[in-house]
Amino acid sequence: MSINSSWAARGMVVAPHALAAQSGLAILRDGGNALEAMVAAAATISVVYPHMNGIGGDSFWLIHEPGKDVTTIDAGGRAAGRATADFYRALKLTAIPVRGPLAANTVAGTISGWQLALDYSARQWAGRVPLARLLDDATHYAAHGIVVTKSQSANTASKLVVRSINTITQ
Numbered sequence: 001m002s003i004n005s006s007w008a009a010r011g012m013v014v015a016p017h018a019l020a021a022q023s024g025l026a027i028l029r030d031g032g033n034a035l036e037a038m039v040a041a042a043a044t045i046s047v048v049y050p051h052m053n054g055i056g057g058d059s060f061w062l063i064h065e066p067g068k069d070v071t072t073i074d075a076g077g078r079a080a081g082r083a084t085a086d087f088y089r090a091l092k093l094t095a096i097p098v099r100g101p102l103a104a105n106t107v108a109g110t111i112s113g114w115q116l117a118l119d120y121s122a123r124q125w126a127g128r129v130p131l132a133r134l135l136d137d138a139t140h141y142a143a144h145g146i147v148v149t150k151s152q153s154a155n156t157a158s159k160l161v162v163r164s165i166n167t168i169t170q
Contacts (some may be wrong), residue, residue, distance in 0.1 A: 005168065011151040013037055019146065020045035022136035030128040035063065035121035039114045043138035046110075048146050058106065059113025065119065071120065075113025076105035 013024030024041035030033070038061075046054045061073035083104035088096055097103045118134075121127030148156075 013041055015041045015045055017045055017049040019048045033121055033125045035117045035125050036127050036129045036134055040134045043135050047138045047141045051152050055109055055110045056108045057109040061117055073113055074114045075109035077109035079104050079106050
């Protein structure tokens with residue numbers, strides 16, 4: 001019998017940054033479930049890969065259990081109450097700005113998505129890992145730092161240049 005190299009008898013977590021994957025795997029090895037591992041990985045990724053995934057965004061979950069219907073969590077933040085078509089028309093705008101004070105940004109929903117996932121975890125899967133443990137790696141990296149990826153370095157540098165240019169021109 002051939003064994004597929006992606007088989008992991010002690011659990012597996014995939015994330016776009018190795019430290020986030022390690023955080024999730026540590027939770028599995030501590031006896032946590034997949035939802036708890038995902039919250040740990042998501043918290044860590046918001047610290048170690050913030051230019052691509054942070055707590056200021058939204059959170060969408062697909063939860064699959066063999067033999068059951070897929071459960072979803074939509075933690076997309078709400079738009080501001082005044083962000084209506086009439087509001088923008090009154091300002092003589094033909095499009096909603098994507099940046100700046102008039103953008104129709106939503107309130108961040110990420111953290112509420114984590115909470116809904118943890119509520120589901122406790123209710124359906126007997127999840128019991130304390131929140132402090134789930135946030136432990138993220139807290140550690142926030143306090144002690146990490147080696148910055150090339151993409152984060154380039155992204156941060158480009159934002160600093162744009163901010164400097166905007167400051168000079170104002």
